[in-house]
Amino acid sequence: MIEILLYILMGLSFLCFLRVIFGPSVADRMVAIDIFGILVVGICALLTVKTGRLFLIDIAIAWILLSFIGTITLAKYLAREKLDE
Amino acid sequence: MKQLTMFIFLFLLWMAFSFTLETANIIAGIVAALITTIIFSNRFLTSWQKLFNPVRWFWLIIYIIVFIWECIKANFDVAYRVLSPRMPIKPGIVKVHCSLKTDFARVLLANSITMTPGTITVDINNSDLYVHWIYVSSEDASIYTKKIIGRFENLLKRIFE
Amino acid sequence: MNSISYILFIIGAAFDLLGCLGLLRLPDVYNRLQSATKSVTLGTCSILLGLFFHYGFSAIGIKALIAIPLLFFTSTVAAHALIRSSYKAGIKLSDKTVVDHYKELKQ
Structure with missing residues (x-):
C-alpha cells in the first residue's frame, strides 16, 4: 500500500522535472522546483511509516524551511531585487 | 511581559521539536530562546494584551x-x-x-x-x-x-x- | 486508527496528482501556480495529518502536527513571492486573460 503511494509520488516528482526541463520560461522552472520541494516532504512522511526511522520527519521539517529559503532567493533573483527589500 | 510571552512560546516550540527531557537539551533551548527573544522581541507582538x-x-x-x-x-x-x-x-x-x-x-x-x-x-x-x-x-x-x-x-x- | 491514516494518505496522494496535472496542463505560469500551490500543499498537509493519526501523541506525531502550519505558511508566502517576481520579470499573462488592474500600479 505505502509502496504504491511512494511510487506515485516519485512519478509526480518526475513530472515536475519534466516541467523543469521543458519549461518555456525561468518562472515555470522555479514553480516546478518549489512544488518538487513540497512533494519531497510528503515522500519523507511516507518513508517514515514505511521504514519506522524517527529521524525522517526531522528531515522533512528541515526540507520545508530550506525549500522556502531557496524559493524566496530565486524569486528575488528573478525580480532583480536586493535581498532586504 | 512581551518578552516573557515570546520566550515561553519559543521554548515550548523548542521542546516540541526536540521532544526529550535531557538537561543539556533544556539548557540549549533556554539559551536559544533567550537569544531569539533579545534580537526579535521589538518587532513582533506589539500589542500582546490581545493574546489573553x-x-x-x-x-x-x-x-x-x-x-x-x-x-x-x-x-x-x-x-x-x-x-x-x-x-x-x-x-x-x-x-x-x-x-x-x-x-x-x-x-x-x-x-x-x-x-x-x-x-x-x-x-x-x-x-x-x-x-x-x-x-x-x-x-x-x-x-x-x-x-x-x-x-x-x-x-x-x-x-x- | 490505521485505516483513517491510510485513507488520509490516499487522499493526499490524489491531491498531489491533481496539482501536478495542473502544473503540466494549464497555459501560463500564473495559472500553474494557482493549481500547484493549493493542491500540493493540501495534499502534503493531509499526508502529515495521516502520520499524526498513525503514531498518535508520540514524538513523530507531534512533529508532524507542527509541520502542518509551517508548511502552510511557507508555501503560501513562497507562492506569493514567485507570482510577484514573475510579474516583475515581465512574463506575459496568457491570451485568455480578461482584466489586469496590476498594470496601473506599475506605471
Whole structure:
C-alpha cells in the first residue's frame, strides 16, 4: 500500500522535472522546483511509516524551511531585487 | 511581559521539536530562546494584551474551521478546472480594497486568499490587494470584493482589531 | 486508527496528482501556480495529518502536527513571492486573460 503511494509520488516528482526541463520560461522552472520541494516532504512522511526511522520527519521539517529559503532567493533573483527589500 | 510571552512560546516550540527531557537539551533551548527573544522581541507582538482575550481565541477557532472548509472547496474547484477537457479558465488580476488596519491581519488575509478557490495574492499596496483570479466572473468592484474577501474580513476584524 | 491514516494518505496522494496535472496542463505560469500551490500543499498537509493519526501523541506525531502550519505558511508566502517576481520579470499573462488592474500600479 505505502509502496504504491511512494511510487506515485516519485512519478509526480518526475513530472515536475519534466516541467523543469521543458519549461518555456525561468518562472515555470522555479514553480516546478518549489512544488518538487513540497512533494519531497510528503515522500519523507511516507518513508517514515514505511521504514519506522524517527529521524525522517526531522528531515522533512528541515526540507520545508530550506525549500522556502531557496524559493524566496530565486524569486528575488528573478525580480532583480536586493535581498532586504 | 512581551518578552516573557515570546520566550515561553519559543521554548515550548523548542521542546516540541526536540521532544526529550535531557538537561543539556533544556539548557540549549533556554539559551536559544533567550537569544531569539533579545534580537526579535521589538518587532513582533506589539500589542500582546490581545493574546489573553478568550473572545479572540474563540473567533480564531471559528476562522480556522471556515478556512479549512474553504480550502477543501478550493481543491475540488481546481480539480474541476484541471480535469475538464475544455479547461474553463478566464484569468485576470483584480484590485480588492480591504479595510483591515494591522499588518498581521493583512498577512493572514492574503494567505487566506491564496488558499481559497481560484485566487492568489500578487501584491499589496497599503490597503489595496492585487489578486490573480482564475475565473473572473464579474468586473464590478463591489461584487468581486464580497466574493473574494467577504468570508474572512469580518472574522479577521473580530480577531485582531 | 490505521485505516483513517491510510485513507488520509490516499487522499493526499490524489491531491498531489491533481496539482501536478495542473502544473503540466494549464497555459501560463500564473495559472500553474494557482493549481500547484493549493493542491500540493493540501495534499502534503493531509499526508502529515495521516502520520499524526498513525503514531498518535508520540514524538513523530507531534512533529508532524507542527509541520502542518509551517508548511502552510511557507508555501503560501513562497507562492506569493514567485507570482510577484514573475510579474516583475515581465512574463506575459496568457491570451485568455480578461482584466489586469496590476498594470496601473506599475506605471
